[in-house]
Amino acid sequence: xxxxxxxACAPACPDGYRADGxxxxxxxxxxxxxxxxxxxxxxxxxxxxxxxxxRRLLDEGRPDALLAARLVHLAMHRxxxxxxxxxxxxxxxxxxxxxxxxxxxxxxxxxxxxxxxMTAALGPTPSSEQVRDWLSTSPEPLAASLRASHRRRCSEP
Numbered sequence: 114x115x116x117x118x119x120x121a122c123a124p125a126c127p128d129g130y131r132a133d134g135x136x137x138x139x140x141x142x143x144x145x146x147x148x149x150x151x152x153x154x155x156x157x158x159x160x161x162x163x164x165x166x167x168r169r170l171l172d173e174g175r176p177d178a179l180l181a182a183r184l185v186h187l188a189m190h191r192x193x194x195x196x197x198x199x200x201x202x203x204x205x206x207x208x209x210x211x212x213x214x215x216x217x218x219x220x221x222x223x224x225x226x227x228x229x230x231m232t233a234a235l236g237p238t239p240s241s242e243q244v245r246d247w248l249s250t251s252p253e254p255l256a257a258s259l260r261a262s263h264r265r266r267c268s269e270p
Contacts, residue, residue: 178224
């Protein structure tokens with residue numbers, strides 16, 4: 114019943130993505146969390162992202178366990194940044210907590226992503242502080258793109 118209400122109130126998937134209620138229900142069941150927001154499937158880099166409208170866009174070709182862990186990560190993000198002093202630091206802390214939770218969930222679900230630069234550098238269960246430091250200094254594309262996104266979000270009016 115709850116799942117039907119979430120779907121009825123959720124915004125539609127963007128062009129190139131599709132809803133899959135059965136798979137989304139499986140992912141939420143794996144997480145043990147309450148369903149929330151719009152979840153769409155298509156081709157996505159880095160397993161999945163949250164778009165500017167708050168929809169969770171997941172890579173349809175990835176295993177459920179990895180996507181369930183990413184879904185928890187994406188659900189931890191605020192919809193909007195609060196521009197001003199400390200904005201980028203706050204987003205970095207939020208990102209570090211979300212990544213730490215995702216990586217812990219991956220281990221708990223037996224999920225492995227051999228393409229993850231962060232786990233290659235830090236191991237499968239780094240602390241939030243280790244993740245924050247890696248995100249703030251790593252030249253890896255993942256970290257650099259997150260820093261650029263944080264700068265953009267914090268400079269928007």
